[in-house]
Every structure is written in C-alpha cells, then in structure tokens.
Amino acid sequence: MTIRFLRNKVVEVEPQSDGSLAVSWRLTDDLLKAEVNLKVQPPDLEIVDAEVILGRLVPAAWSSAPELIKKAEGIRIGGGLRKIVKGLFGGKTGCALLAHAVLECSNAVILNFTRPGVQMLEGLADKEKVSLTQQMLKTNPRLIRSCVAFQDDSPIMQGLDL
Amino acid sequence: MITLNRSQVIGAEFPDEDTIRFNGIQDDHIYSMEIRMDVRISNGEILAVDGIMKRYTNYVCPQAVPVLQTAVGMSLREEGWDRRIMKEIGRKGCEHFAEIIIECGHCLDQARMSGALWKAVQTDPDLDQEQFVQNWIDEHPEYQLA
Numbered sequence: 001m002t003i004r005f006l007r008n009k010v011v012e013v014e015p016q017s018d019g020s021l022a023v024s025w026r027l028t029d030d031l032l033k034a035e036v037n038l039k040v041q042p043p044d045l046e047i048v049d050a051e052v053i054l055g056r057l058v059p060a061a062w063s064s065a066p067e068l069i070k071k072a073e074g075i076r077i078g079g080g081l082r083k084i085v086k087g088l089f090g091g092k093t094g095c096a097l098l099a100h101a102v103l104e105c106s107n108a109v110i111l112n113f114t115r116p117g118v119q120m121l122e123g124l125a126d127k128e129k130v131s132l133t134q135q136m137l138k139t140n141p142r143l144i145r146s147c148v149a150f151q152d153d154s155p156i157m158q159g160l161d162l
Numbered sequence: 163m164i165t166l167n168r169s170q171v172i173g174a175e176f177p178d179e180d181t182i183r184f185n186g187i188q189d190d191h192i193y194s195m196e197i198r199m200d201v202r203i204s205n206g207e208i209l210a211v212d213g214i215m216k217r218y219t220n221y222v223c224p225q226a227v228p229v230l231q232t233a234v235g236m237s238l239r240e241e242g243w244d245r246r247i248m249k250e251i252g253r254k255g256c257e258h259f260a261e262i263i264i265e266c267g268h269c270l271d272q273a274r275m276s277g278a279l280w281k282a283v284q285t286d287p288d289l290d291q292e293q294f295v296q297n298w299i300d301e302h303p304e305y306q307l308a
Contacts, residue, residue, distance in 0.1 A: 003185075004280065005174040005273035009265070013166040029269070030276040031295065057279075057295045096306070100268070104168075111192060112166035118192050118219055126221065133220065148229060148255050149222035156222055 005030050011104055013112040020048070021112070023105040027097075031057045036069065036101040040109055045077035052098065065095050072098075077106040134160055166191055172265055174273035180204050182273060184266040188258055193217055197230075197262040201270065206239030213259050229255030238267040239304060271305045 007029035014022045016039075025036040033056045039049035050072040052065050071088045075081070082103065089099035117136070121129050133156055137143055144150050150157060168190035175183045177200075186197045194217035200209040213230050215223060232250045237243060244264045252260030275298050283289050299305050 001175045001177065003173040003175045005172075005269065005276045007170075007172040007265075007269055007272070009170040011168050012164045014164050029272060031272060031279070057291055059299055060296055061299075108166050108168055108190075111168065111190060115166060115191050121219075129220065146253055147223075147257055148226045149220050151254070154222050154225075156220065 009104075011108040013108050021109060023108060025101045025105050025108075027101075034097060034101070036098070036105065038072065038102070038105050040077065040105075045109060047072050047075045047077070047102075049073060050102075052101070054097075061092075062095050062097065065098055068095055069098055069102075072102050075102070077109055081106055130156055170262070170265055172262075172269045174266075174269060176277060181209070182270065184269065186262040186266050188262050188265075189217075192219065193258050195256070195258045195262060197259060197266065199233075199263065199266055201238060201266075203270075203274065206237040206243070206267075206270065208233050208236050208238065208263075210234065211263070213262075215256070215259075218256075223256060226251075226255035226259060230259060233263060238270055243267065268306070271302070275299070275302075275305070 007027065009025070009027045011023065011025045014024070016022055019042060021040040021042070023038040023040055025038075027034040032054070035053045037049075037051045038047050040046070041048045050069045052069040054062060054065055068089065075084055085099050085102050089095050089102070121132060124132070137150065137160065145152070148154065168188065170186065170188045172184060172186045177183050180203050182201050182203055184197070184199045184201065186199070188195050196214040196216065197211065198213075199211040201207065202209055211230050211233050213227055215227060218224070229251060232254070233247065236246060236250075240246070244267065247263050247267070248257065248260045251263060275295065278298055279291060279294055282294055283291070
C-alpha cells in the first residue's frame with residue numbers, strides 16, 4: 001500500500017568557531033515546510049538568536065510566526081523550559097509548531113553534550129558500564145525514574161540508595 | 163562539523179476509512195527506534211502499537227518494548243494526550259519511543275488533510291490549495307495545528 005502522507009524532520013547541532021552552537025531544525029511534509037535556526041550560547045545555553053521560515057501551505061494562524069519566534073531569544077535551555085515554551089508559543093495566538101521546534105532543538109543540544117559520555121562507555125565491560133552509569137545517576141538525580149532503565153526495580157539501580 | 167543529528171520520518175497510510183497506520187522512525191547519533199501504530203481516525207484511539215529498538219544505551223532499554231502496550235486505548239485527541247504518552251510510555255518505558263508516538267499524533271490531522279487535498283486535486287487540478295487548506299482547518303475544529 002502506498003503511503004498517503006510523509007513527514008521528514010531533521011535537527012542538527014553544529015559547534016561554531018565563536019563557541020556558540022548553531023542548531024538547525026527542518027521539517028518537510030506533503031503540506032508544509034519549515035526551517036527554524038537557533039544560535040545557542042554556552043555555558044548558560046541561552047538562545048541568543050532565533051529565526052523561522054515557513055513555506056508551502058501554511059495555515060493563516062501561523063502568519064506571525066517569524067515575529068513570534070523572537071520570543072525564544074533569551075530563553076535558557078534547562079529546567080522549566082517546557083513550561084516557558086508553552087507560555088510563549090501555546091494557546092490560540094501561539095504557534096504549536098514553533099513550540100515543538102524550540103523544544104526539539106533544545107533536546108538536540110542536550111543530546112549533543114550527552115554523546116561523548118555515551119561513546120566513552122563503549123568498549124567497557126558491562127560491570128564497568130553499570131558502575132559509571134550509577135555514578136552518572138548520582139550526579140544527575142533527575143534521571144532517576146526517567147525511563148525503564150532507571151526505575152527502582154531496574155538492575156542498574158540495584159545497590160543505589162537514591 | 164555536525165556533532166549531533168536527529169532525523170524523524172513519519173509515514174501514514176489509510177488501510178480503511180476510519181484507520182490510519184503510522185510508521186515512524188527516529189535515528190540520531192545515539193539512538194535508533196521504530197514505531198508502527200494503528201489509530202482510529204474518528205476518535206484518535208490507539209488501536210495497536212509495536213516498536214523496535216535498534217540502537218540504545220544499555221541492556222535494560224529493550225524492556226521498554228512491552229511497555230508500549232500501555233498506549234493501546236489512549237486517545238490522541240484527549241486533553242494532554244502528549245503529556246500522558248510521555249508519562250506512561252516515556253518515563254515508564256523509553257522517551258524516544260514516546261517521542262515517535264507523539265510525532266505520529268502531530269501528523270494525524272495533517273495526514274487527514276493531505277489525503278483530502280489529494281482527492282480534491284484529482285477532480286480539480288486547478289484547485290486553490292491554500293484556500294482548500296484553510297477551509298479544511300475551519301471545517302474541522304478537532305484539527306490540531308502541528
């Protein structure tokens with residue numbers, strides 16, 4: 001059976017020579033194309049620049065998206081982000097697409113910093129991997145119960161008193 | 163160079179008038195997952211879901227696959243459905259599975275509208291597509307702009 005709808009999305013993080021991160025989020029589907037570009041400045045991970053281009057068949061309700069995205073400037077990627085983004089881009093006068101884009105860009109920035117740690121575990125014995133993962137949980141307690149691997153009954157959590 | 167790339171691809175087919183079948187994949191430098199999910203169009207109910215974990219970070223991760231069955235019966239139209247998916251599938255299973263399901267949910271109405279536009283263009287190749295989209299949105303209050 002042929003598919004009747006196809007959506008492709010990609011988000012990329014590219015460190016820049018000035019120390020900032022260029023984050024590019026793009027979406028294309030049968031009806032819509034969208035591109036959001038953020039500049040994120042470490043160490044606070046502040047969004048210092050935000051732009052959007054929408055094309056193809058854009059709902060009229062999103063006509064103000066290029067102005068609206070500017071509200072993302074000044075946001076810091078960290079705790080409470082979801083609530084902040086919902087406040088800025090949610091509701092009838094907001095733009096859900098921008099909310100999704102900013103959150104997915106932010107998630108990509110976090111994954112960008114996660115990747116080296118995950119790669120470091122490669123090649124280690126399972127026992128060493130578990131030990132290092134347990135150390136990570138001690139320094140990042142917000143991960144506890146964040147997924148099946150970090151539930152109380154997971155073998156990774158055994159022996160931890162967190 | 164690019165130090166992190168995440169790609170999502172969501173496809174939708176319509177096996178019958180009231181069912182949409184999603185196939186979603188998510189691939190990044192760390193994780194790779196796939197979801198196949200049937201949804202009842204009229205009420206957004208998840209009828210069936212299955213997932214494959216292809217790349218993950220630890221040996222416990224695949225235990226998230228059976229957790230997916232918790233999603234059966236949930237509706238992609240109920241208030242806060244995305245938060246519920248993240249709570250029940252993400253936190254108790256795998257957030258990357260949850261992310262794919264949520265993206266499929268975001269595509270539900272877009273796919274319906276795309277299907278309707280396709281049919282309309284077959285009978286009227288000169289159709290004003292922008293106007294069609296706006297009319298379709300206006301006539302479908304359940305439409306979730308995403």
